[in-house]
Amino acid sequence: MRVGLLEDDVAIQEMLLLVLQDEGYAVVTYADAENCLEALGVRSQGEVPIPVDLMIVDWRLNGSVSGTEVIRQIRSVPRLDTLPIILTTAATFTDTDELRNLQVTLLEKPFALDDITTLIREMTHSHS
Numbered sequence: 103m104r105v106g107l108l109e110d111d112v113a114i115q116e117m118l119l120l121v122l123q124d125e126g127y128a129v130v131t132y133a134d135a136e137n138c139l140e141a142l143g144v145r146s147q148g149e150v151p152i153p154v155d156l157m158i159v160d161w162r163l164n165g166s167v168s169g170t171e172v173i174r175q176i177r178s179v180p181r182l183d184t185l186p187i188i189l190t191t192a193a194t195f196t197d198t199d200e201l202r203n204l205q206v207t208l209l210e211k212p213f214a215l216d217d218i219t220t221l222i223r224e225m226t227h228s229h230s
Contacts, residue, residue, distance in 0.1 A: 103226060106142075106154035108132045108172065109190070110164045114211075118158070121215045127222070130154055135167040142182060144175050152182065156226055158218070159206075161191035173204045186225040188218070 105127045109115040115131055122129045130153055132138035138159075143150025157176070161169040169189055176182045189201070192211040201208055209221060 103156070103222075104128045104130060104154045105222065106130045106132065106138065106157040108135065108138045108157065108163070108169070109160045110134065111160070114160075117215075118218070121219065122222075125219050125222075134165060135163055135169075135172045138172060139175055142176060142179075144179050144182070149181070152185065154185075156186040156188070156222060158188045158190060161189055161193065161195065170200065170204060173206055177204060188221060188225070 105122055107115060107118055107122075107129055109118065110133075119129050119131060130141070132141060139145060141153055143152075159169040159172055163169055163172070169191075173187055173189065176185065176187070187204070187206045188209050189195075189206040190209050190211055190213070195201070195208055195210070207221060207225060209218060
């Protein structure tokens with residue numbers, strides 16, 4: 103299974119990359135929102151193969167685009183509207199309506215590494 107990771111904190115990105123690879127996942131990391139949206143084919147006119155089976159997106163990204171805005175753009179593409187997405191944040195995120203509308207699962211930082219691998223298995227029904 104392929105997991106996309108949009109996390110701009112290099113230490114967290116490297117830690118998650120190692121943990122997920124140890125669990126047997128192929129991990130695709132994205133340096134920033136633009137890179138992620140381009141790879142997913144959000145701005146493409148044609149059919150682009152979906153490079154991942156699940157996305158992990160950090161809420162607070164460097165630059166002007168938030169994680170929720172990235173997710174909004176992903177959800178605007180019909181072929182991506184059911185892509186499982188985990189939104190991570192160290193902030194207190196209280197807008198449950200927005201989470202429901204974006205069809206994401208919230209995982210608050212700091213989280214145990216087992217929490218994210220369990221959540222991925224639950225969201226994808228895989229037992230790797």
